[in-house]
Amino acid sequence: MKLRYRWAPMLAVAGAVVAGVALYLMWEQAIAPIKPPAPSSFDGQLTLHGARVVALGDCAVCHTARDGKPYAGGLPLSTPFGTLYSTNITPDPDTGIGTWSLEAFTRAMRRGISRDGHQLYPAFPYIHYTRMSDADIAAAYAYLMRRDPVVAKAPPNDLVFPLNFRSLVAFWNVLFLRTGPETPDSSRSAQWHRGRELVNGLGHCAACHTPLNLIGGETWGKAFEGGVIDGWEAPPLMRLAHGPVPWTEAQLATYLRTGISSAHGAAAGPMLPVTQELATVPQADVEAMATYLFSLQQPPPADSAIASLPVADQAAVQRGSVLFAGACASCHGDKAPMQSIGDRPGLATSSAIHAATPRNAIRMMFEGVPWQGEQALHYMPAFEDAMDDAQIGDLAAYLRATYSRLPPWDAVTQAVADLRKGDAAK
Ligand code: HEC
Ligand code: HEC
Ligand code: HEC
Structure with a gap:
């Protein structure tokens, strides 16, 4: 075909251009x-x-x-x-x-x-x-x-x-990659700009708190909508003010610097080292971060009408309550001495228990909070080797039913099994 030959030189040129650009x-x-x-x-x-x-x-x-x-x-x-x-x-x-x-x-x-x-x-x-x-x-x-x-x-x-x-x-x-600092926004304060630089730049918060796409990039248009890292869920950061347990800007600044929020829980998993580093920076830096993050807050999605709310598996909750009394109540029970130490959050307001998935509650039971010496107020043993999938699943069902007013998590025991296999992508 003649046509083909006529195109050949043009294709060769196009190929050379592509190779040159590459x-x-x-x-x-x-x-x-x-x-x-x-x-x-x-x-x-x-x-x-x-x-x-x-x-x-x-x-x-x-x-x-x-x-x-x-x-x-x-x-x-x-x-x-x-x-x-x-x-x-x-x-x-x-x-x-x-x-x-x-x-x-x-x-x-x-x-x-x-x-x-x-x-x-x-x-x-x-x-x-x-x-x-x-x-x-x-x-x-x-x-x-x-x-x-x-x-x-x-x-x-x-x-x-x-x-x-x-x-x-x-x-x-x-x-x-979009190189260089972001353009200033004349309608915003100096504190907001510093916060934006710290959250989007040095703090690289989106690296964990944004869902990744198939080629490992942060998904466009979904900044801070929550991601998964090392088997933990990094919760959405644009609904802190309106989640099941709402945050204030001051609580957020305190949490970033101390790793504890009395109304939400303690930093654990991959978030723990982040807060340990932030403990050494000036208060003004974490306040700036909180100001910027609060400017991103969005209202919750309109309630999708749920025809019939799933009901908790009462047998699982009952088994979980027995396990809890034996393994957990010494620290987490209503009368436990630890309840009154320092600014320790109770489970009733824990973010992990109010999350959309049981992932962080399960990870918390697997890993606990590592021992950091006599001085630390924080310690929780790791139960990964001490309990099987069904036991951890029953505990998760019990925690959700007892400490939240949200519907039960779906397929908890399966989630425990997946996380134990190290199936971090799930
Ligand atoms: C999330 C993990 C992570 C964090 C946080 C991190 N780095 Fe790195 N960095 C890496 C990895 C992984 C490499 C190696 C990449 C490679 O080999 O392609 C690297 C490479 C580098 C290199 C290139 C070194 C070389 O020999 O080519 C420099 C410089 C560097 N990091 C500096 C820093 C500084 C400064 C910070 C803090 C502001 C930092 N990194 C924070 C993971 C990290
Ligand atoms: C030695 C004391 C101790 C024991 C025993 C213990 N915990 Fe904990 N637990 C802690 C501490 C300390 C924290 C971190 C601070 C906090 O969140 O209260 C924590 C945090 C948690 C959290 C996350 C709360 C949040 O959002 O920060 C969950 C869920 C949890 N524990 C469940 C359990 C379960 C279930 C058991 C029993 C299988 C258990 N814990 C046993 C001390 C303990
Ligand atoms: C290495 C990954 C990683 C990085 C980087 C990171 N986070 Fe997190 N973050 C997590 C994970 C995982 C959790 C959930 C576990 C927990 O609650 O401790 C979390 C929890 C949080 C929470 C608690 C949310 C809730 O609903 O309880 C806040 C707030 C938060 N991160 C803010 C930040 C900010 C601000 C930055 C940047 C300075 C940041 N994170 C950087 C992984 C990360």
């Missing part, structure tokens, strides 16, 4: 290494500010392996696409970022490119850190460059084909 996107230059700067070359005030920035960004949470040295990397992060290890961000010249200039560090924070030009995987939340101010990036750099250098090389990643080719991240970035 290469252009994937190709990044190395930034020349520098001689590791002397720690004394960094201003003390700047370093102090850097400590606050690094706490707000949870850098140590991901960049410290269990029992490892702070910031030396090597923590495995499991993703739906395989396991990835955080890297060493101490100033060791060979295995860390000792030879990185501020320019190289800034490019990594804003665009997810390593000093030598390779693409970094978005498990490193640069799509959020890109919103940081230049001043905060420089302060984080100073703080990290003044740490003790640690020689440590992260184990090789174990990712599924073809994602083991880093260059492909360039195409992901076209979809999900």
Whole structure:
């Protein structure tokens, strides 16, 4: 066919253009290494500010392996696409970022490119850190460059084909990376702007609290509608003011800084390290975050008419109540001494028990609250090995029936089994 041949040169040109664009996107230059700067070359005030920035960004949470040295990397992060290890961000010249200039560090924070030009995987939340101010990036750099250098090389990643080719991240970035700080909104206060920068930038709250799509990006148009992380549910953050147990702005600020809200529960699972880091930042920062988050609050969805409310399985509730009396009432019972210690939340207002799914109540029973020494008011044993699926399921049914006025959760025992299998995506 003649026509086909006439199209051939045009197709070849189009193909070359596509290949050219792809290469252009994937190709990044190395930034020349520098001689590791002397720690004394960094201003003390700047370093102090850097400590606050690094706490707000949870850098140590991901960049410290269990029992490892702070910031030396090597923590495995499991993703739906395989396991990835955080890297060493101490100033060791060979295995860390000792030879990185501020320019190289800034490019990594804003665009997810390593000093030598390779693409970094978005498990490193640069799509959020890109919103940081230049001043905060420089302060984080100073703080990290003044740490003790640690020689440590992260184990090789174990990712599924073809994602083991880093260059492909360039195409992901076209979809999900919008570089640089957000544009100011003249109708809003300075406090709101600071809150937005902290929540959307350094705090990367959406990384857990937004549902992810099939290619691991945050779903467009669903910011803060709730997500799943390590088998826990990160609840929606745009209905805090109108949920089954409504929050106030002041309660939110207190929770972020102390990990406890007397009217909602205690931070647990992946939220616990977030609040432990926020405990070290100024009160003004968590207040700004609360102000911004409260500006996002939406009314609850119109009640969908439920023809007949499901009724609780009374036999399960009864079995749960016996288990509760034996294993839980010493701490959670109405007359338990722990009820009156400190600002401890009772179960009647617990977010986990009022959530749409039983996920966090189950995870709480599985993992408890880790022992953090004599000083801590918080401790709950882990029941994952002590109880079987049916027992945990019965307890969940009992908690829901006793401490909330909401309809029972559906298929609780199945949910326990799925979570126990580590089926984190469910
Ligand atoms: C949610 C986990 C997570 C958090 C939080 C996190 N990082 Fe990372 N970071 C990673 C992972 C994983 C990598 C490695 C990515 C890769 O190898 O592609 C990484 C890589 C980096 C790199 C590139 C290092 C190199 O050798 O290429 C820098 C720089 C960095 N992080 C700095 C920071 C700073 C500063 C913070 C805090 C503001 C931070 N990270 C917070 C997970 C995290
Ligand atoms: C040694 C004391 C202790 C025992 C025993 C205990 N808990 Fe807890 N539990 C705690 C503490 C402390 C917290 C965290 C602070 C809080 O939320 O009250 C907690 C939190 C919870 C929460 C989450 C509340 C929230 O939203 O923060 C649930 C659900 C729960 N426990 C259920 C149980 C069940 C079910 C049992 C028995 C199988 C049990 N606990 C046994 C101390 C205990
Ligand atoms: C690493 C994942 C992760 C990050 C990052 C994270 N969260 Fe969470 N968050 C969770 C999980 C999981 C829960 C549910 C467990 C619990 O209640 O402790 C939670 C619970 C909460 C709650 C309690 C909601 C309720 O209804 O009880 C609030 C409020 C909250 N997060 C706010 C934030 C803010 C603000 C940020 C950013 C500064 C943030 N989170 C960052 C995972 C995360």
